Amino acid sequence: MLRGMIAVAFAGAFVTMVARPADATELGTDGALLTLDGQPTFLLGVSYYAGLARTPELMARDLDDMRGRGVNWIRVWATWNRNGAQPAVDATGAAVEPAMQRLRDLVRLADERGIVVDVTLNRGGVLTSHEAHLAAVRTIARELLPWRNVYIDVANERDVGDRRFVSPEECGELRDAIREVDPQRLVTASSVLGSEEELGAFLRTTGIDLITPHLPRGSEDPAKTEGRVRRYLAWMTELERTVPVHLQEPFRRDYGAWQPEAAGFLTDLRGAIAGGAAGWCLHNGSNRHADDGEPRRSFDLQPERGPFIDTLDEVERAVLDGMAGELPR
Numbered sequence: 001m002l003r004g005m006i007a008v009a010f011a012g013a014f015v016t017m018v019a020r021p022a023d024a025t026e027l028g029t030d031g032a033l034l035t036l037d038g039q040p041t042f043l044l045g046v047s048y049y050a051g052l053a054r055t056p057e058l059m060a061r062d063l064d065d066m067r068g069r070g071v072n073w074i075r076v077w078a079t080w081n082r083n084g085a086q087p088a089v090d091a092t093g094a095a096v097e098p099a100m101q102r103l104r105d106l107v108r109l110a111d112e113r114g115i116v117v118d119v120t121l122n123r124g125g126v127l128t129s130h131e132a133h134l135a136a137v138r139t140i141a142r143e144l145l146p147w148r149n150v151y152i153d154v155a156n157e158r159d160v161g162d163r164r165f166v167s168p169e170e171c172g173e174l175r176d177a178i179r180e181v182d183p184q185r186l187v188t189a190s191s192v193l194g195s196e197e198e199l200g201a202f203l204r205t206t207g208i209d210l211i212t213p214h215l216p217r218g219s220e221d222p223a224k225t226e227g228r229v230r231r232y233l234a235w236m237t238e239l240e241r242t243v244p245v246h247l248q249e250p251f252r253r254d255y256g257a258w259q260p261e262a263a264g265f266l267t268d269l270r271g272a273i274a275g276g277a278a279g280w281c282l283h284n285g286s287n288r289h290a291d292d293g294e295p296r297r298s299f300d301l302q303p304e305r306g307p308f309i310d311t312l313d314e315v316e317r318a319v320l321d322g323m324a325g326e327l328p329r
Contacts, residue, residue, distance in 0.1 A: 070324025
């Protein structure tokens with residue numbers, strides 16, 4: 001595993017409430033750091049949004065391809081309902097099979113390979129009410145209780161002012177609902193968090209365990225990532241509550257007018273590491289400029305599309321091959 005990449009001492013133990021294999025992967029936090037099995041570890045990941053469309057055999061192949069390139073974290077959506085994917089929960093928050101079994105399979109297979117799974121939900125698609133959202137996070141917390149390589153993003157881009165919006169108070173209730181089932185499950189809610197005041201209010205109200213800010217996506221932004229991460233950490237020092245800053249969804253190709261090349265991705269990654277972030281993602285998704293959305297990448301992982309790595313374009317594959325080399329030694 002990619003462990004001990006950041007030379008910071010960690011003392012303490014992450015105690016679980018359920019039996020688990022002795023070699024299971026255990027995610028924790030220590031101040032601004034994320035830890036795996038008690039060791040400070042930078043999470044280096046990729047978007048795998050529609051992963052629940054995969055068979056276990058394809059999941060295993062994809063995870064092996066990723067792990068061989070230094071990836072130790074993926075982001076999958078429990079509520080993904082496009083391009084043939086079935087959500088793991090329904091509109092009431094109840095489990096849906098076989099998608100929930102596929103989520104369990106993915107988490108298990110990732111655990112066996114030392115990979116962390118970000119399980120993300122959103123408001124406004126499958127889940128349209130706070131009550132259903134609460135039921136959904138309880139369901140997922142119960143279903144994933146045996147595994148400690150998971151954190152839950154309860155509300156993707158929860159501060160966007162459309163149907164995705166989830167208030168800080170609601171985020172706190174979602175976090176509490178998870179903790180009632182699993183007192184040690186790590187929870188986040190992805191946001192922008194544009195000021196110290198906003199960040200402070202959000203941390204106090206939600207009680208979340210890590211922040212997952214979605215930063216701007218322009219050509220000038222990779223050079224600003226280090227400063228932005230340092231600013232979040234400085235704000236938290238002033239607020240006297242420091243949690244990890246995890247960059248789970250940076251820019252991607254085929255999104256806006258700027259088409260990032262490999263140098264842009266790697267500059268962004270280097271800035272994340274230098275600034276003190278706890279993790280970074282090779283974000284990828286469908287082509288917003290094409291009527292059919294091709295290439296769809298992680299947004300469409302139906303089995304007939306073949307191995308995940310083959311859905312990426314040449315630039316993204318170059319980044320995937322090179323990004324582990326940017327980590328501190």
